[in-house]
Each structure stands twice: as C-alpha cells, then as structure tokens.
Amino acid sequence: MNLDFTYDNPTRIHFGRTALSHLKEELDGYGENVLLVYGRNAIKSMGLYDEVIKILTESGKRVTELSGIKSNPTYRQLLEGARLVRENQIDLILAVGGGSVIDCAKGISLSAYCEGDPWQRYWVNFEPVDNQIVPVGCILTMAGTASEMNGGSVITNEDEMIKGGRTYPANVNPRFSILNPEYTFSVPKRQMVSGIFDTFSHLMEQYFTGEDDNTTDYIIEGVMESLIHSARIALKNPEDYEARSNLMWCATMGLNKITGLSKAQDWEVHMIEHQLGAYTDCPHGEGLAIISVPYYRYIYQNGMDKFVRFAKRVWGIDTEQMSKDEAALAGIEALSEFIRELGLPTTLREIGTTEEMLPKIAASSVKGGGYRQMEEADILQVLKACW
16 A cells, blocks of 8 residues: 555445435435425335425425436536526535436536636536535445545536536535435336446546555455346346345445555546537446457556456466466456446447547547557547547
C-alpha cells in the first residue's frame, strides 16, 4: 500500500429483505418537502412506488415527482430537477431506481443552487462545489453502478454530444441507501447482465494499474470471484436470493472507493464508453463489454505481470507451462468467454454504431489510461478492433 490515502464514506446502508422498513426513520431527519426521482414505469409495476408513497404520506411529506429518467440521464432532465428543487424548496431528493436515477438525483442536488452553468463548472471545469447541496437518499432497484454509495454523477449533455462523469466530495454521496435484492428480481435479463459487467469493469479499472502487491488487489480479486460465481447462478435462476444479494453487494463494493485505495487506477474503458454512449445511447454495461477485451489486448504487454496474475488468481488458469504472453492472453480470453456467457454483445455493430462514428468517438473521448497513455490514434485503433 505505497500510495497515501484518506477514506471517507458517509452513506448509511440498509441491506436485505426488510431494508425498506428503515425509510420512515431516515425521513425523520429531513424537512417536509421531498423530490421523488424515478424512471418510467418499473417501480409502479412492481408495487414499490405505492409502498414508497405510503411511507412518505405517513411521514407527513409533501411530494414532488420527477419521472422518466433515462438509462443515460440527460442534462436537460437534471436542469428540470434543479428547477423543481428551487420552486418547491426541496429538503430531500429521494431516488428510486438504478444507477442512472441516482446519478441524476446527485447531479440535481449539487446543481440546484449553483451560480452559473453547472455543466461547465462541475462536469467540464471540475470546479470545487461551493454551493448548497440538497441531501439525497436512494432505494436501489438495479445493481451495477455503486452510485448508491459514492459521489459519482454521469450525465449526458445531448446538445454537446458529451457524456461526462465526475466523482464529487463525500457530501454528495447519498446520505442513506436502501438495498433489497428482491427489488432486482423484476429487472430484465439484459439489464441484469449489463449491471454485472458494469461491476466487473469497475473492478478491472482499479485492478489493472500498478506493480505493487497490495491488500486492495486481493480484495478486488475476491469480489471478482464472488461476482463470477453468483452471476452464473443468477443466469440459471434470476430469483435466487443469495446470488442476487451477492451481486448487489459486489456492485456496491466495486465502486464505493474501498477497491481503489492506494491504487493509481485506469478508467480509460469507461472514458471511451461514455462517448460511445453519447452517440448510441447504449446500455452502459454493454458498451463496456464490447470495449474491454480489445482494450486489454491493446495494453496488456505494458502491464504483463498483472495480466498473468489475473489469469491465475481470478480465472484459475494453470499457467505453469505457458509463457507470460500466453498466460496474459489466456486470462483476457477467459474474460471474453465470460462476456459471451453473459450474453452481452461483443461488437459495435450489434448496438447500432456506424463506422462514421468511430473517429468522432475517439476524438471526443477523455485521454488517459493506466499501464499505457492512450491518445486519439490509440483509441481509434481499439474502436476499430471492436467494430
């Protein structure tokens, strides 16, 4: 653990079948005006909307609603939410849904009282947040992003064709999060596997950096193993509570900063996917699945020892008779097989990407990387390999 760090995560988690019973006690700590943020009809069809409204009403809350949040939440939706916060003097934003809904709620919370253009200040210039932040609480219905326990907010600016994300200070984290794995049972398989791979990608982004043999790498490997094991059970039986609860907690662990401590981190796969999503509006996990294998094949030689370790420790591959190069590629191939096992797309054509988009995506992607510094030409090569 050779990089110094300070860890602070103020989110209180209520986990399990009875988690919603804690909502009333959480609401007691806030004023009477609540902005309820959710997607389209999923929480209504599963009955969760009615349960939440009942608790809010019994708690004496006055509810304003913002519905229809997209899977890639937009800046326009964020600004509408910010307007509702100001006009209704909102005391608490309650997000009910997956990571997109929670990301939007956090974006609203820090933008409502921002002086100037929040997009330019906070998502482009990365300025310190110096204005009032409206508290956020959440009820999670889809596992994958860990937005329920971090300060991240990924928003798509449709006018500028930019999907931008930033991790904000801990005071932007949800104050409380309610996690009942049963709420994820109704999620379609496509969304379930997308969330699984989003979690896996978060872990890889933090794993494939550094040469140090630190505690965090062992934690990441353990969460990866749990995720693979539970994913295979959930594919056969989506209502296996143990599997879905493990997947939910793996997702939360994957990006609540625990698995990034004392790590340099990469995140280039996410940066490329963000721009892919801006152009195609594809599910985040699907985009990550398409980009990951070509990206890691492009950079593995720059981090050879970690890719060999990935093959041995995560996939259980016997590498004794292999060269380092063969072992590293075997681990990447095991990742590729897992993506196919999940039923995720493996080419950009499958999600409607046109060849003309590739240079635009490469040019607008944030340049960076872990083992290898990626420039526009490198990103374009990866995208062509994804094609």
